[in-house]
Amino acid sequence: MKKPTRVNHPPPVQVPTDNHPLVAPIYQTVKFEFESLEDTERFLRGERPGFFYSRAANPTTRQLELLLAELQGRADCLVTASGIGAIAQTLLGLTKQGDHILCFVETYNPSRYLIRRVLGRFGVRHTMLSIEDLTGIEQTLAAQKTRLVFFESPTNPVTKIADLGAITRLARAAGALSVLDNTFAGLHQHGGYEIDLYLHSLTKYASGAGDVMGGAVIGRAELIRALRNDFGALGGILDPHAAFLIQRGLRTYFLRYRAQCVSALRIAEYLAAHPAVERVHYPGLTSHPQHALAAAQMQDFGSIVSFDLRGGSAAARRCADRLELFALTASLGSAESLIVTAQMMGGRELSAEQQRQSAISEGTVRLSIGLEDCDDLLADLAQALDAAS
Ligand SMILES: *Cc1c(COP(=O)(O)O)cnc(C)c1O
Numbered sequence: 001m002k003k004p005t006r007v008n009h010p011p012p013v014q015v016p017t018d019n020h021p022l023v024a025p026i027y028q029t030v031k032f033e034f035e036s037l038e039d040t041e042r043f044l045r046g047e048r049p050g051f052f053y054s055r056a057a058n059p060t061t062r063q064l065e066l067l068l069a070e071l072q073g074r075a076d077c078l079v080t081a082s083g084i085g086a087i088a089q090t091l092l093g094l095t096k097q098g099d100h101i102l103c104f105v106e107t108y109n110p111s112r113y114l115i116r117r118v119l120g121r122f123g124v125r126h127t128m129l130s131i132e133d134l135t136g137i138e139q140t141l142a143a144q145k146t147r148l149v150f151f152e153s154p155t156n157p158v159t160k161i162a163d164l165g166a167i168t169r170l171a172r173a174a175g176a177l178s179v180l181d182n183t184f185a186g187l188h189q190h191g192g193y194e195i196d197l198y199l200h201s202l203t204k205y206a207s208g209a210g211d212v213m214g215g216a217v218i219g220r221a222e223l224i225r226a227l228r229n230d231f232g233a234l235g236g237i238l239d240p241h242a243a244f245l246i247q248r249g250l251r252t253y254f255l256r257y258r259a260q261c262v263s264a265l266r267i268a269e270y271l272a273a274h275p276a277v278e279r280v281h282y283p284g285l286t287s288h289p290q291h292a293l294a295a296a297q298m299q300d301f302g303s304i305v306s307f308d309l310r311g312g313s314a315a316a317r318r319c320a321d322r323l324e325l326f327a328l329t330a331s332l333g334s335a336e337s338l339i340v341t342a343q344m345m346g347g348r349e350l351s352a353e354q355q356r357q358s359a360i361s362e363g364t365v366r367l368s369i370g371l372e373d374c375d376d377l378l379a380d381l382a383q384a385l386d387a388a389s
Contacts, residue, residue: 097122102127106160137170141170153182160359181200204331270381281305316362325380339366
């Protein structure tokens with residue numbers, strides 16, 4: 001074999017079948033081969049297991065899918081290149097022209113854009129309410145046949161809690177699917193509710209390190225089976241190397257999530273007692289208007305703490321600029337603490353009434369609590385709030 005041939009046909013290394021790596025290898029390959037044409041044909045007819053082309057399936061991404069499904073308490077999962085990719089492909093896979101979606105003012109901006117602008121172009125209609133408006137939800141579902149209810153809990157940024165029991169009951173009675181973007185709550189929460197599909201940005205808590213993007217849709221087997229072909233055709237798959245990094249992140253998911261919740265509660269309590277702060281939004285605080293609902297639905301309240309400064313937007317801007325340990329950028333669930341101001345949150349396309357419902361004020365600031373020592377974070381907040389007020 002000449003060397004230009006050899007570099008394309010390297011010496012194989014076989015790991016004995018009774019000799020296991022503790023960490024599964026990354027199958028960084030697009031193609032898989034069978035021993036014979038007959039086996040290839042049997043695979044393509046669905047008569048034998050195996051892998052063939054990584055856009056359809058890959059062992060590294062498949063292991064992540066099975067793990068995520070188990071964490072969320074469902075049978076199956078599909079992973080994608082980003083969280084919004086999972087949402088886009090799921091909504092495209094579930095809807096057709098003329099269908100109606102019920103969604104909410106408090107929904108993540110790019111998801112609202114997808115429903116209003118992208119699906120709207122294909123004749124998918126929607127109604128947008130406030131997540132607190134259970135009467136409106138009931139009336140809308142009674143008034144028109146609805147394909148799915150798309151919602152989040154806690155909501156971004158002011159951590160409103162969706163009443164999962166009530167919403168899923170109403171959706172089921174109306175023959176609509178319940179689709180929950182569960183990114184803020186995390187993979188270990190809300191599994192006990194009659195949610196048909198869970199969506200996650202794996203970019204956040206799952207990866208945890210802020211260095212890789214991914215998304216997932218999780219649900220019962222027949223729903224995921226129905227989506228699988230469309231996902232293959234839409235093509236927004238997760239790369240095996242990214243899947244490996246996310247799975248590595250998941251090893252410390254519970255430790256990180258719970259440590260961040262402990263710091264988040266301490267910070268929320270500190271802010272609630274601070275004279276410059278008008279109001280704190282954290283579901284773990286007993287003063288949160290829906291604390292009882294949150295405590296009934298969740299084991300952990302998350303790492304997002306928002307608050308409204310008495311000094312409005314000027315105070316929020318000063319506070320954001322003065323913080324040294326909180327990076328001024330989007331996202332959540334990573335090792336570093338982050339801060340976002342109301343002006344960075346978008347929502348400009350909402351009507352005045354919808355903006356009021358979203359409960360974001362000029363002085364709203366959203367913190368994402370990381371893994372730094374909590375005393376350092378509190379000291380940083382203290383000096384920034386001094387400067388802001
Ligand atoms: C970040 C986020 C997304 C989108 O995820 P990406 O991985 O950034 O594409 C969707 N929903 C929520 C609630 C998010 O916070």
